[in-house]
Amino acid sequence: MLTAAFTFDPCQGDTFCALISGAKLALAPRVRLLQDLSNVLCQLEATHVCATPALWRLAETNAQLPHLRCLSLGGEKMPPATIQRWAPQLLLRNIYGVTEATVYQTAMCMSAEVGPQMAGKPLPGVQVCVAKWESTLEPEELGQEGEICLGGPGIARGYLGLPSLTAERFRCQPGKGRCYRTGDSGRWTELASTYPSLEVFGRRDTQIKLNGERIELGEVEHLLGTSPLVTQCAVMPWGNQGNLLAYVVLAGETMDGSVYLALTEHCDCHLPRIMRPRRLVAMDALPVTANGKIDRAALICPPEVEVDKGASLEPLSPLEEAIAVAWTSELSLTVPLGPSADFYLLGGGSVQAVRVTRLLRAVLHGGGGGKAKWAEGVSDWRNPAGDASLFLPPDRAGDAECHFGLCDGGPFAPCALLERPALRNYASFLADAGVRVGCKNGELTSQTSVVPAHGDLPRALQSALRTGREILVHALLVARASATGGLGRRQQGTTPLHWAAQRCSGSVVDVLVAFKAHVTHSTEAGAVPAQVAAAAGNADALRALLDKGTPACVRDSGKQSLLHYAARSGCAARPQYIQSSGRVLQGW
Template sequence: MTPTMASSPAVPELREAFVFPASYAQRRLWFLHQFESASPVYNIPSPIRLGFTLNVEALRKSLDELVRRHESLRTTFTAVDGEPMQVVAPSRQVTLDLTDLRSMPAAQRESEAQRLAAFDAQRPFSLSEGPLLRVSLVTLAEADHVLLVTMHHIVSDGWSMGVFLRELGALYNAFSAGWPSPLPEPRLQYADYSHWQRELLRGDVYTRHLEYWRTQLAGAPPRLELPTDRVRPLMQAHRGAGHLVTLDADLHDGLRALGQRAGATPFMVMLAAFDVLLYRTTGQEDLVVGTPIANRGRPELEGLIGFFVNTLVLRTQLSGALGFQDVLARVREVTLGAYAHQDIPFEKLVEELQPERNLGSNPLFQVMFSFQSAERPQGGASPGGPEAPRVPTTTSKFDLTLSVAEAPRGGAFALFEYDTELFEAETVTRMGSHFLALLHAIVRAPAQPISRLPLLGDEERRRLLVEWNDTTVSREEPGFLHRVIVAQAARTPEAVALMAGLERVTYRELVSRANQLARFLGRHGVGPEVRVGVCMERSPELLVALLGILQAGGAYVPLDPEYPSDRLAFMLEDSAPAVLITQARLAPTLPVSRARVLRVDTEWAEVACEQDSDPALPVHPGQLAYVIYTSGSTGRPKGAMNTHAGIANRLAWMRQTYRLDARDRMLHKTPTSFDVSITELFWPLMTGATVVIARPGGHRDPGYLIDLMAAERVTAAHFVPSMLRVLLEHRGVERCEALRQVIISGEAVTPDLEARFHARFRAELHNLYGPTEAAVEVSAWTCPPSGSGGRVPIGKPIHNTRLFILDATLEPVPVGLPGELFIGGIGVGRGYLGRPELTAERFIPDPFSTEPGQRLYRTGDRARFRADGNIDFLGRLDDQEKIRGFRIELGEVEAALRSHPRVRHAAVMAREVTPGDKRLVAYVVAGPGEDLPGELRRHLSRTLPEHMVPTAFVALDALPLLPNGKLDRRALPIPGEFDTATRTAYVAPRGAVEEKLAHVFAELLGRARVGVHDNFFELGGHSLLATRVVSRIHDTYRVEVPLRRLFETPTVEALAKVVEEQGSTPVASAIPRLERDTELADVAHLSDAEVSAMLEELAARGELAK
């Protein structure tokens, strides 16, 4: 339904002109065509079945008359200085292609007609050569034909197709009977509308409409984060498919009745339901959806053929507590407001609002919704016959489009058109099922909170909760990791357990020393639940200390000697260890504490007096094994407590799954303050393998690590993905030929890293996932050499572990949809030391367990199930990030920044410099002073570890805020240290090509000067200005630079290299135009009024076709 534009002036008739500017909507499609001229994505196919004996000549005559009546059907497009112009041919006959299938067997004709219809729909048009209307007649029998009518969207739309078919029927009936045309001459043409639209968008009317949209879309999310099956490509290919869902008459009637009670149209009801589906699919409460509107509010436009349709941007803000009736009321309000301000073309809206642009998605919205009522069929009545062949959906303009069409006899059809570069067919099929389930739930309980409307069937619910969590494994061996190592030492006492430089420690020596230390610690009060601090550099003594603490029944608390003194002081006070084990060279630097300090190197003689026999102290599975501190959002770290049962289960699973033996050597390089060190130290010692210990600080030196792994023939290692990426790029990594197993965890793994690894090594690559709060890792995926696809999953739960993906109401989300990942099972830790409130918040009662006391750990991570039960990691729910594998609460860094006396406000973001390379950026509002970045770095280094100190500091006058007062993170600038395209320092052009391009950029952008590193689009360039840049390059250098190259290389420096690579030849002057075109050469620079005046003058002189 199109509201009438009562306040708009009538559309005046213009003098017919040969050339005139393209409309705003046409400019957008012309621009898109420059990217993909061979794409059929904007074809409008309409096959018509004709069930009668056909008069072909009357059909030809009818088509010719249609083209005569409507200028749009004889329009092509050209560019003047990069600006698209419409060119109307004085006349044009339609070429009617004839295909006769009557010689084929009758059984094959239908499928052949279907094939021809699909083929015709895919044939691209040439906008410059035309025609942009294509008609073919396929004859199946004497009284059975299919008329294939295909137009390009740039000259037509859905309404226009209805006009075309109605007029075709009327003309054919008249001409076949020998009568003249019964249709009155159209008073207006598309050119009149185009000019009227330009004039309408001037002054107060335009300003009023624009202000509405600025307010309505302020702070809107740049993208609807649909859970895609593949990583979004850099550029849309517009390949698509469709999935059709049928709404039966009862369901459809129930929805209509619901809308009538609320004073809402069926369009509004279905849009509101679609919004709820998107909310449940993405978890986003702020939704932006596009919808087409016929844009023919004035009666004089109703009978024209042309590209009139406009796109409205409908933003709805929801919450899970709202009932569907409340959502419907909001959608109704938003829709009516958009109708009232529909006169601004979508293209002008994009140009004015300057949303974030990229070639991989549509600006402002990526999801479209359309609705077709049964009362007014879009295509009009065809000249008769049985059903026409269906044209399969093979393109998609957006990520997802839902088109709902009411059926004339009741019920409705919902077509999900989707981008096959993003979604698998199974995903959209499930989405259709969820939509149907949601619609039934809405009819049954329209007042129920939308977060609780069911999407799952019983079978899918059981699969998610039970079948995919069937991981129970019973173990006969001792459930304590130190006992397993003692047992291994008894089997292979003289095997080398530890290697550190030239030092070798056998299993017997390791266990003997650990036993002595255990007895020593026991005499100093260490036993069950007693914590022992360990602040040591990597060395064999470190392993002795950890094993000795566990043998004594205590729990170790690792303290990184590289941490700032203030942080170590807090951790010592918070954990209150009975004993602090360290080394003589570190002891003077440690904060004062109440712990008994043992310098394990210089005071070992006292320990050596103890017996070296196994103390064999009893240990309970739920007993505390270690406490590891992680970043805290309040500005102070929190100690995660883990039990013997949890870590023993984790290592027993690893021992069984990734087998090591006495021939293997495992690299130990991770500081013990990170739980991955447990894997590096204890996994190999449970199997008889050897631990190769890297020197202190060596974990930061990729060259040293490569040398060490190569020299010591290391066969197994762990890396965070960012470090693995550095190693793979390092010369000499191929010398690590003994590697056969590599574990990666701590960050998301990208497909390109997976591919690079397999290109370098024959080793296995295992992607593990897990938080410190749940015994290191809880899921695993083995990366196949052939690749994991568009996203590398984190796999399935390990033994005795359950993984749930839940929504905000703790209900399981359907397969493929994102939710928060929760962990259950034996690996879940005891909580945070001395933080009962935080423990209660993050460790919640398990609603799916029948065992009393079972808990789930809420990770704060977004994830989703794949159809096969593997899990995709989708990022953090909150401001927590992982940098180089280290988990960081951004709030802790912000709190540390704000503690500086000069800092008034602070915000921290993790920005991705290159794929897989994230860095912290601090934005501060600070008082006057010099060298603020250096001062802040020094300040933070006193309280935060190195990986939590931002790489870049940006001083701002104020933090950007949204209308609701929240921080507008999108508006925080990219610092110059990261992106040369946004450097503020001006760099002058350094050659003739750069000078010319800088001049072109500056002229088109209205700037005094442009440097070689300035980004065209960040300086205000947009798509149509980009076409003018390309046009100037062609005119100057006689080289064809594809439009997409400017998007890929948007700086003067980068674009100059493209021009130079193609071999530039400066042109003295442009090729002269014919006299009639000369005055059109600079039309793109003229105002709309000047263009109109110029065209009228040329027409008056007889230089334009009438």
């Protein structure tokens, strides 16, 4: 059965291996695979499945799959629990491979006695060598750790448009042709079998795999470092749920809610979902080695779950309690959850979101199939599109190309949870969508306020401008906060430029204008930012606003000029500057 997305290279192996061997290739919409993998396998009578361990975790632990004979898992380390569960029942293979050498290169038949790092022997037509690090592909001795190098007809030509990287990774091996240096650490290990087995330890450099996808930590660090708030950063895997943790050294700021918001929004704007750090830790300085490089081994990983100090103080609504039970169950938590609990910080990811939303739908949507409900009451949300409507709008139900993270489907879509990781925000979203629990009149028993969401950029920008935090202002704008406050050019209202005119420097004015702020934007009273700066006695901002094109003869709705506003500031230097700027006001 084909389980890989069409954009994921294992799709080639699944497709062509089935067709050239005379087998039938079983297909199913990807939304069905994500929502109910076990039933799909049973209905299609699949005999051979190749998937990532992350995807296979969606299968029920106690699922009965009588037709399945061979299960191949690759792309990331196989969990020991998976080996214990499935190795006694069928042929379980641990497969290893990289895209640059065409899908898969080795396979290992797993048993309870074999460790999850064992990748087995090369597949036909594949050459595998464990070479000494930093050498000219000199083979390492048996049992000694080295770099895994791959050869054979499946080796790619190189990286398109990246000649230097191609020359670094693709080398010519004496007497064996071209090979690819994977950067993975491994060794040959003697087992009870007649052939040595390849043992894979993982990456030696900053490249890792999360949920089967290869991620370059250096790329994440580079994009995170483009935020004006960050002077130095280091990114590393965190927990066992496929999340990233970022350590940051801030530029003239301390980590508070606004800074955290700016950094998370920056990541959301510039990084794919799988590459976004789910937790940020501020440090005064990153530890370094004797050679001056970041000492990643010295970075202490924070606890994966922290007790919510206010969990026992603030009561949850029935709907919030239902969500908390689902999170606690699927994430194996032992601590009470409060309304500000964050799904990502608790160790959740895309796979866990699928499982949680499937469980919530069963107990809140009235489709539990005999399972116990946490509370009485049913949802009034109905959609005739059926299960596919969990992920897709009704007019696209059945679209096999849509992945759950890219859709705008019903309230129990996994992406709805991933976009609202705060417990109370997610509960509020479900309530607005018509989900009800525990009330006869169909309403929630308590009115709850929404926890500030990651999308609250306008308020954070206003706060930063009013307090003169210039670096934070720049960072929020880079994270796509609106420099106009969401107002059109002809709309009246208070804009970020008005707030900046009160107490920020001219450099902030320059930044706002560079992000398309308008110096002639007026409030309901007709005051432009330059008039606000003149009234506040902010000469630096006033000078910048005049230099950026504010007409010196501008007046508000009460016919008050810049000089009128400047005179109110009580500083004679302001009118003198306006007059000396070469744009002397008439009518003063």
